[in-house]
Amino acid sequence: MAVAIPLSELPVVDRNTDPNTFPKENFTSGTVVVMDKPLEWSSFHLVKFVRFRVPAKKVGHAGTLDPLATGVLVICTGKATKSIEQVQQLPKEYVAKITFGASTPSYDAALEPDETAPWDHITEEKIEEVLKSDFTGEIMQKPPIYSAIKIKGERLYKKARRGEKVEIVPRPVQIYRTELLNVDLPEITLRIKCGKGTYIRSIAHDLGLALGSRAFMSGLERTAIGSFKVENAMTAEEFNQFMKTYLV
Template identity: 40%
Template sequence: MARRRKGLPINGVLLLDKAAGMSSNHALQRARRLYQARKAGHTGTLDPMATGLLPVCFGEATKFSAHLLDADKVYRTRVKLGETTDTGDAEGEILQRRALPDALDRGAVESVLERFRGEIDQVPPMYSALKHQGRKLYELAREGKTIARAPRRVTVYDMRPFGWADDGFWLEVRCSKGTYIRTLAEDIGEALGVGAHINALERLETGPFDSARRISLETLEQMDEPTRLAQLLPADVMLEHLPKLGVSDAVATRLLHGQPVTVPETALEAGAQARLYRDQSFLGLVELTGQCEITPRRLIDTASI
């Protein structure tokens, strides 16, 4: 006899406000237990030190979480000058201290920041979740090992300093996926000749989501079940950057059975993906694979909704 999966068929996206001091997985599991959800996943790890927006997907929404992994992000961080650490943040061991000038030259900082706007190459830090031969780099780093890492091309769309102090400043960064803010701060510190690490990091935005609706675990714990469920957003909010395609019941039925269909006409270009709807009900993702041929790519289990 097949074992029944534990939990409830909860579907949707929770904009969780992650607190400092816990891993993203710990935050995810606490949220999952609160909702008693059968299936859950997050959409991009935040370091334990970091706070802020951590979208959590439940149920059918997990099928589309990759679109948030690939999305642009906005962070707020504090760059502390004059000290480097082995992790690039305040949780690491101090490697070097360098003297700072009596007053921070804001003009020099602005000049250096300009060099890091646009497309740049970053070497991923050893203290990261990237893998080498099946092991995460941070596991190897904790063993005192260093592995050569190839630089990666990322984009810093905008970067604005504020909150100036004698030993550093706050920085708001809008960037592409895969950007390491710790590494960005370290590189800025080296360009200034004094070294740096971050001692605060907050994610403000990811993809279509900002911080307006994010909610903490403590607040969720105080809610009754209907109010807690009302915090969930529908899965298709992650896909609003894609065009919308409405189809008839007959066409929807064929697509839900995995069959490609030919439609009379469409504004989609070959290879384009679209959100599929029957009436106002979201059914998943389809792709234009031929002349007016629509092929299912990632569909929801309508029986679970």
């Protein structure tokens, strides 16, 4: 069995990489590609986009982003796919928009609201108080039923689409920091730094309940995975142009 290569030893392709000097064998031997996932693309769609353009048989991503989210998606090629678990263990940072007054079955804007509740009693001070008390450190979190988690070998979202009721067991996740960036009620913007397995959609849903209302995630950008930052991530167009120059 091949041994995972330490991340520090893997070459990285981002918008600072010069395609004219990047060694030709790197994609096959193992490379980390830092991409900025477009809105409405699935993570698998972006992996296919990269796989079609690189001279490597193996290509995979290190942490799913929902279609309605944008931001950092780390893609590994060649032998670097053995190091995907190392990327998944890194802290992640998100900027999320949360809208109060309604909840949805998916906890985001992908589905229509199924419940509504008053929100005009919510204040910035109360939000700060609840974030500090309920959404800091290790917390117990229930993933959304519309998620890719498997129960008895089947993805939860498939059960949800059939209307099945599923008992979802809360699990511990780590919230390192939550910062309130903007308040324009009924919408707020948060910056969240968290550990592996955290669902920002669940934070939005649970925050609504904790504040005596309902809420859903109305926007999401993953701004960092470890040291991989969105400002250095390549758009699909930039990566396409990089590969055209690189393969000449």
